[in-house]
Amino acid sequence: MGKFLPLSICFVDGRSMQVSSISEAEKALAGHWPKKEADAYREAARLLAAARDGICTPDTAFLAFEKAARQQCLLKPRKSSAGLRILDSLSAPN
Template identity: 65%
Template sequence: MGKHLPLKITFLDGHSMLVSSLCDAEKALAGEWRSKEADVYKNAERLIAAAKEGVCKPEVAFDAFKKAARQQRLLHPTKRSSALRMLDNLAAPLFKQDLP
């Protein structure tokens, strides 16, 4: 599994894949997108290549990929798991501040 939380992408041809690493994102860019000429797609492609060369932070490249997939309506919305909901509920009192 990759470093990032997995994203479910469904391409125009109906195929889907989970993307959780830059290698996965690079493979996903080869799939059928709405527009490979769109600036957001080209930016993701450029940043992923730069991250693989070590001149861009992987998180920045992955976020650019996620943005491209969202804008081209390929990204499935994700629900928080029950474990994350429980953790959020446990941590909420730690971040609650008493206001005057």
């Protein structure tokens, strides 16, 4: 299991994967992205490599990956947990 909360990525070719670590994020970058030449994509690739080499913090690299995936609309929405659904129902007006 990875260090980060898992992100569900759905690639252009329809494949999907869960990403929750630096190594999984690097594998995901090899998938089918709409624009691999985009600045956010290239920055994520650079920071993930730097994190693997110990030059960059993993948190910074993973955030860059998430930003790139979000900009290219590859993130699947997260389902709220059962606990959050209960809290939402309790706080909703009658």
